Amino acid sequence: QTLIKGQVTDENGQALPGVNVLIKGTSRGAVTDVKGEYTLSDAPADAVLIVSFIGYVSQEISVAGKSVVDAKLVPDVKALEEVVVIGYGTTTVKELTGSVSSVSGSKLSSLNTVRVDQALQGQAAGVQISTASGSPGGALNIRIRGLSTNGDNNPLVLVDGVPYSTDGLNALNPSDIESINVLKDGTAGIYGVRAANGVIIITTKQGKRNSKPSIEFSGYYGSQQTTKKLDLLNAHQYAVLKNEAYAAGGQAPPFANVDLGKGTDWQKEVFQKAPIMNYNLNMNGGSDKSTYSIGGSYMNQEGIVGGDKASYRRYNARINFTTDIAPRLTLQNVLLYTNERRRTLPENGIASVLYNTTNASPATTVRNPDGTYTYLEEFSDIINPLAQMANTFNQTNVNKLVGKEELTYKINENFELSARLGYNYANVSSKTFSPLVYYGSGKAQNTATNPALVPDSITLYSKEVDSVRSNGQWTKVNASYKIPRLNSVTETEQTFFNYNAEAFLNYNKTFSDIHHVKATLGISYFGDQGKSLSGTAYNIPYNSNDFADISAADGTNLLNNTTSYQYRSRLQSYFLRGEYGYKGKYMLSALVRRDASSNFGKNNRFGYFPAVSGAWVLSEEPFFQSDLFQFVKVRASYGVAGNDKIGNFRYRALLGGEGVYPFNNQLVNGVAIGTLGNQDLKWETTHQTNVGIDFSLFNGKLDITTDYYIKKTKDLLFQPDISAIAGAYGAGGSPPWINAGDVKNNGFELLINYNDKIGEDFRFNIGYNLTTIHNEVTALPDGVQFIEGGAFGVGGTRPTRMQVGYPIGYFYGYKTDGVYQTTQEVTERGVTQENAQPGDLRFVDQDKSGDINFSNNSDKTKIGSPIPDMIMGLNLGLNFKGFDVSGTLYVSLGNDILRNYERDQPLANLLAYRLNRWTGPGSTNTDPRLFTSSTQTNRNNVISDYFVEDGSFARIKNVQLGYTLPAAISKKIGATKLRIYVAANNLATFTKYRGYDPDLSAQFDPNNASGSTLSSGIDYGFYPQAKTFMAGLNLNF
Amino acid sequence: CDDYVDIDPQYAQDADNYFLSPSDYDKALTGAYDLMQTSYLDMWIGEIASDNSIAGGESVTDSEGLHQIDNMSHGGVNNELRSLFRWMYAGITRVNYIFENKDKLEFDGKTRILAEASFLRGYYYFELVKFFGDVPLVLDKRLSASEISAQPRTPASDVYAQIVKDLQFAADNLGWTTSTKGRITKGAALSLMGKAYLYQNKFAEAAQTLDKVIDEGPYTLSTDFSTLFRVASEGNSETVFDIEYVGIEGGGYGCFVCLEGFAAVGFHSIRGYKGPIYADGNSYNLPTQDLVDEFEPNDPRLATSILDIEAFKAAQLPVKVEYTVGGGGHTGFYNNKYLKRADELGANDNDLTSPVNHRVIRFADVLLMAAEAHNRKATPDDTKALAYLNQVRTRVSVNMPPVNATGGALTQAIYHERRVELAGEGIHFFDLVRTGRAADQIAGFKVGKNEVFPIPQAEIDLAGAGWLQNTGY
Structure with missing residues (x-):
């Protein structure tokens, strides 16, 4: 003693x-x-x-x-004992039978991203993260092991067991996260009908028992700028090229004088440096009966386009508290509160700020001499982007409360019972002010038709006011009824709430030191509901955003209107999992979940989702003798999971059609068939086979994880076109949701981690991961040859397709074969191409019919695919004495991008590559001539591979140089650790892509309400991600 | 044990649990009227396909399908034709939904509802048969997915028979006038029936039916042709069948099926326009010199029907008028009947919304159809035909000299009169086709092929009913 x-x-x-x-x-x-x-x-x-x-x-x-x-x-370099979360339980890396990618919270937060999923890019094999918008608060797309459906591809995200929408991931502060585990294979089936797209399990930080309070402060401040500006023509080049184009079409050149110098650099005017800042305070600790972890943070990001007009601000508060309320009975309370504010500018497509910026004339100034914005009168629908930003007012505020109460009762050494109630409540409040604004004559965005902003009148109707007898007959006399078109404010209040009540029993026992048995049995109830109320009011005083509120509006106006909606859905589940391990050598796991979902009718309301998996630790075998390998494990799994992510009650034929028609000059609300019903609707089903081998070499310095998967998704849930005679295509109507079509994804995943040190002071680690994706549509509904999506040009064709034998959403159009050089070449080619002239693109006669057909698809073919062949992440870390250096590289190879941000208007500006246009025989065989005509037809702008670019890229996501002050110094200020650093995000991007940002993904598809998958890889004028330079510090007490 | 998930949607009705009150029938009828608002496209194509106008627009790839129709190079893949096919069947289905449930409830006024519904079905099928020839005839029920592949293309003559039957029912049960502006009347039903006979070259039946409208109906020609197409003239004495629009309902470019406004007005209008009277638009459907030349000298209808932009510009001086030219073509002319006016703007994006009604059948058209029917029937009544023709020519405010002709010369005079009187109203292409003149007048028109448009290829595939494509496509 x-x-x-x-x-x-x-x-x-x-x-x-x-x-x-x-x-x-x-x-x-x-x-x-x-x-x-x-x-x-x-x-x-x-x-x-x-x-x-x-x-x-x-x-x-x-x-x-x-x-x-x-x-x-010594640092735990290969944590074979590291805990892996597998859903309603945990296992260790050593015993894991499924395929799970784990990323630590400290790694994620060190990358200084606003969103958690942003940090995941390049960190986990099999997880593809791409950006739907680079604007502050913009969404990302998370795709686990490829695209399985043209419906909803989002994985199930659980934060401390509480379902979280992927859109709402903004609300989560990366610094609050302890770890992320991504269930990729069939073993995700423990989450049944929601698991087909994988499951992301996020765990927030928890305190430790018997530990003194530790306080961590971290913060950074940075400056953002665009990762790229487009190479556009300057005013002189523009004038010369426009004159040439007009002359080619037999029209008078628009610029008598081409000596216009550089002119206006609209990008310089629109892009700005914008600040970003983030501050976190966390306190952790615990007594022998309780633990706590409390955090608070503030983050604010302004936009590189629009500054405060495109900004994102977030406050987080968090508590994770556990306490023993009785012997063997522990209560865990998690509470995450978020307050967000986001402001946005129009993005993507012909109305967006960047689209206007790209296409505006460099020969026009930004402002008139009197300081007002110019009108860009030479265009019909391109407006001054600075005026547009100045007149855009909207913001969305979110208050979100996510939490759970969990009771764990340790019945005895072997049994543990958990019961929890989780909830996710969000109030989303948004407001948009549309001032009276005049952008120049005839602009679609005008709300007034005169610069003085005198309200126009809207003719509502004419009405019979009297009858006059003339010529022996009654004649009706009409008068028009008009109201002024006024400014307006629209306010929307939405409430989203989901809850889950779960209870599960875990059993864990080792018999005779060699038979390790674990079992989980549980039940889960999940309910989701929401509602919205929206109203618009007109005539805001002074045309000013300061008064933009329904309460300040003119209440007597005719056009005030309100709308509302509500929804609800439920899920009821039972699940069972058994695991058996023999001597730590052989592991076997089997599970089944039964889910009943209110999204489906009685014919197919519930389903069973089984999975089996096993592993063999070769290195535990007596015959295994190797000095090189310390650990070798072979894994295999097969499982079935479902996807029920469609709107509620799609199986029913609801009267959701729009049937409004004017009688007596008043709109009368009718009733009409909406989306057609389908009582046989059921979940889509993913069957996944996974085999993997894990190695650990050189005494744990080198770890390798490999996986090969085949993922077959059947009975896709979507709304393919149906015959017109079913009557689904009235306003508000749509085809029934059906189960049809199969998609196969297969690929290889590799994860390598190498940790070592040279001498006593120099430590380094290298992490590399690789994912290959092969995607192929293997079946479509009867009678459907293909499904089209996306949009190209204005009112143009749909450029993407889903078709058997091709990757989902591949680009479909004409192949080109150079540029016609001479008239002789046009006439003697042996292939007729309507209206072709020397200098025009030479299209490939795909069907060998002897002519290029522009009125049907006979000469169109695959011209690209938005799906990368391979994505890779490389993470480096070096430590030398107090210094640390780290870097993350993300690579995407083989993805194509369809360029769709160039407006086909005679005077729209052009990208500088047009300087290489065809000017005469032999000048180029790549870029066609410039041509503007009001009478002749030119086909250079039809959908073709001329508009498809290689979108492969490598991007340095994050580099960081830090210095940790010696303990002796930090001690003087009472700190246990003080680290200062400088860092850069998106420092450099290596790509041949001409657009702003090759890291773009599916955006809203105007032609496909059921999802955005078929809009992947189309650049509609993407808001690029920012390059950020920042400095920060980590301070621990 | 799955009671927890056995929930119903809140505040929403099922299509299979409707028609519980008379007002349910009325609402369903309103829903069936709604699809008529999509037929702005039918009108538009009726012009572009003929020699009356070119497609226009921003570029030749902007609404490519319209440019193909303009050039007579259209095929089975055509967004516009497919939209038209879909919309008309959506309208038919909304009518059939009412008939499927017609016996669910008995109440006063049901006959009127069924009569209006019958008219609507007749109208939608007429548009289909006019464009596509033989089309599947679906009646009185909604089709389940499995029933679609059992629907053959019904011969056009049978479709016409059903149209006449539906319109007869409507005519028998509706009055000549209605207290509700926008509701279908007996006159509309009989006029459309007369038109349907005319399209089948059943001249005697057409003459008889249209005479009834002329003799018994309340219609007279308006005395001011120049304001006939303005909002303020809606519901005038010449109105037989209008599709109603008010300026509030609009739409977006993302969803043309959601479009509830009269988009033709904004789309026809002058690109980049700056000046008095008119308002800016998208320069589609531009009249040709050939149409302008069809007008006799001093015909006042020319100025009402067609805007000569340069002449207008000169006339406005010293007020400056500006406009731009789209890449889809320019003729110098605009469709002045349906052109956006500064004092007739709709709400929101007024390219997509207009308060102007679509005049589908005017009394002048009824008179000219009757004239043609009397002139071309087996036993012609040229006296009557001439009287009808001259009634149109000599109306107050037009005052063109009366024609004096018989036989073939009279036929030609009627054709001429139809082209100028109805210029820009989407009728000319079908007039040329049904009178066998299309090949002479329309460049690229192939006899035996272009009389009907191709069935959208995707619809042939989706139906899976073994439909054969129209000849030549």
Whole structure:
């Protein structure tokens, strides 16, 4: 019985505070202080101390009568014992039978991204993250193992067990996260009908028992700028090229004088440097009966286009508290509160700010001499982007509360019962002010038709006011009724609420030291509901955003209107999982979940989702003798999961059609058939086979994880076109949702981690991951040859297709074969191409019919695919004494992008590549001539591979250089750690793509209400991601 | 044990649990009227396909399908034709939904509802048969997905028979006038029936039916042709059948099926326009010199029907008028009947919304159809035909000299009169086709092929009913 003291240090000799030192076989222990020192009284002389700290290998040290026991902990480089969350339970890396990607919260938060999913890009094999919008608060698309459906491809996201929408991931502060585990294979089936697109399990930070309060402050401030500006023509080049184009079409050149110099650089006017800042404060600790982790944060990001007009601001508050409320009964309380504010500008498509910026004439100034914005009168629908930004007013405020109460009762050594109630409540409040604004004559965005902003009158109707008898007959006399067109404000209040009540029993026992048995049995109820109320009011005083509120509007106006909607859905589930391990060598797991979903009718309301998986740890076999490999495991799994992500009650034929018609000059609301019903509707089903091998080499320095998967999704849930005679295509109507079509994804995943040190002071780690995706549509509904999507040009064709034998959403159009050089070539080619002239694109006669047909699809073919062949992530980290350097590279190879941000208007500006246009025989065989005509037809702008570009890119996502002050110095200010750093996000992008940002993904598809998948890879004028330079610090107390 | 998930949608009705009150029938009827608002496209194509106008627009790839129709190079893949096919069947289905449930409830006034519904079905089928020839005839029920492949293309003559039957029912049960502006009348039903006979070259039946409208109906020609197409003249004495629009309902470019406004007005209008009277638009459907030349000298209808932009520009001086030319073509002329006016703007995007009604059948058209029917029937009554023709020519405000001709010369005079009187109203292409003159007048028109448009290829595939494509496509 002695007093034992000691110091715990890391391998560099730095003191480690907060380390647990426990006397083995007892619950007595101590925690190291700031100096890494601990004191244990009453320790037996023969005690064994367990020294443990997260991220380090635990050590057992025999006291053997000593009174000073120091310990040096080494980082846990290959944590085979690391916990992996698998849904309603955990396992270890060593025992894992499925395919799970794990990323630590510290890695994610060190990347300084606004969104959690942004940080995941390039971090986990099999997880593809791409950007739907680079604007602050913009959404991302998360795709786990490819595109399985042209419906909803979003994975199920759970935050501490609470379902979280992928759109709402903005609300989560990356610094609050302990870990992310991505269930990729069939074992995700423990989440049944919601698991087909994979499951992302996010765990928030928790305190540790018996640890002193530790306070962490982190913050950074940065400056953002665009990752790229387009190479556009300057005013002189523009004038020359426009004159040439007009002359080619037999029209008078528009510019008598082409010496216009550089003119206006609209991009310079529109893009700006914008600040970003983020500050976090976390406090963790615990007593012997409870733990706590409390956090708060503030983040604010302004837009590189629009500044405060496109901004995102977030406050987070969080508490994670556990306490033993009775012996063996523990309560966990998690509460995450978020307040968000987002402002946006029009993005994507012909109305967007960047589209206007790209197409505006460099020969026109931004402002008139009197300071007002110019009208860009030479265009019919291109408006001054600066005027547009100045007149855009909208904001969305979100208040979100997510939490759970979980009771865990440890019945005995083997049984543990958990019951929890999770909830996710969000109030989304948005307001849009549309001022009276005049952008120039005839602009569609005008709300007034004169610069003085005198309200126009809208003719509502004419009405019979009297009858006059003339020529012996009654004649009706009519008068028009008009109201002024006024400014307006629209306010929308939406409430979303979901809850889940779950209970599950876990069993865990090892028999005779060799048979390890685990089982989970549970039940889950999930309910989701929401409602919205929206109103518009007119005539805001002074045409000013300061008064933009329904309460300030003129209440007597005719056009005030309100709308509302509500929805609800429910899920009822039972699940069972059994796991068996023999001597840590053979592992077998089987599970089944039964889900009943209110999204389907009685014919197909519930389904069973089974999965089996197994693993064999070769390196545990007596015959396995290798100095090189310390660990080798072979894994295999097969499982079935479902996807029920469609709107509610789609199986029913609801009267949702729009049937409004004017009688007596008043709109009368009728009733009409809406989306057609389908009582046989059921979930789509994914069957996934996965095999993998894990290796650990060089004493844990090198870890390799490989996976090969085949994922077949059947009975896709969507609304393919139906014959017109079914009558689905009236306003508000749509075809029935049906189950039809199959998609196959297969691919290979590789994850390599290498950790080593050179000498005592230089440590480094390299992480590399690779994902290949082969996507193919393998079946479509009867009678459907293909499904079209996306949009190209204005009122143009749909450029993407879903078709058997091709990747989903591939680009479909004409192939080109150079440029016609001479008239002789046009006439003697042997293929007729309507209206072709020298300098025009030469299209390939795909069907060998002898002519290029522009009125049907006979000469169109595959001209590209938005799906990358391969994505890779490379993560580097170096530590030398107090310095640390890290970097993340993300690579996407083989994805094509369809260029669709160039307006086909005679005077629209052009990208500089047009300088290489065809000007005469032999000048070029790539870029066609410039041509503008009001009478002749030119086909250079039909959908063709001329508009398809290789979107492959490599991007340095994050580089960081940090310095941790020596403990002696940080101690002086009472801190245990002080690290300062400088970092850059999106520092450099290597790509041949001419557009703003090759990291773009599916955006809203105007032609496909059921999803955006078929709009992938089309650049509608994408808001690029920012390049950010920042400086920050981490301070721990 | 799955009671928890057995929930119903809130505040929403099922299509299979409707028609519980008389007002349910009325609402369903309003829903069936609604699809008529999509037929702005039928009108538009009726012009572009003929020699009356060119497609126009921003570029030749802007609404490519219209340019193909303009050039007579259209095929089975054509967005506009497919929209038309879909919309008309959507309208038919909304009518059939009412007939499917017609016996669910008995109440006063049901006959009137069924009569109006019959008219609507007749109208939608008439548009289909006019464009596509043989089309599947679906009656009195909604089709389930599995029934579609059992629907053959019904011969056009049978479709016409059903149209006449539906219109007869409507005519028998509706009055000549209605207290509700926008509701279908007996006159509309009989006039459309006369038109349907004319399209089948059943001249005697056409003459008889149209005479009834002329003799018994309340219609007279308006005395001011120049304001006939303005909002203020809606519901005038010449109105037989209008599709109603008010300026409020609009739409977006993302969803043309949601378009509830009279988009033709904004789309026809002058691109980049700056000046008095008119308002800016998208320069589609531009009249040709050939149409202008058809007008006799001093015919006041020319100025009402067609705007000569350069002449207008000169006339406005010293007020400056500006406009631009679209890449889809320019003729110098605009469809002045349906052209956006500064004092007739709709709400929101007024390219897509207009308060102007679509005049589908005017009394002048009734008179000219009757004239043609009397002139071309087996036993011609040229006296009557001439009287009708001259009534149109000599109306107050037009005052063209009366024609004096018989036989073939009279036929030609009627054809001429139809082209100028009805210029820009979407009728000329079908007039040329049914009178066998299309090949002479329309460049690229192939006899035996272009009389009807191709059935959208996707519809042939989707139906899976073994429909054969129209000859030549």
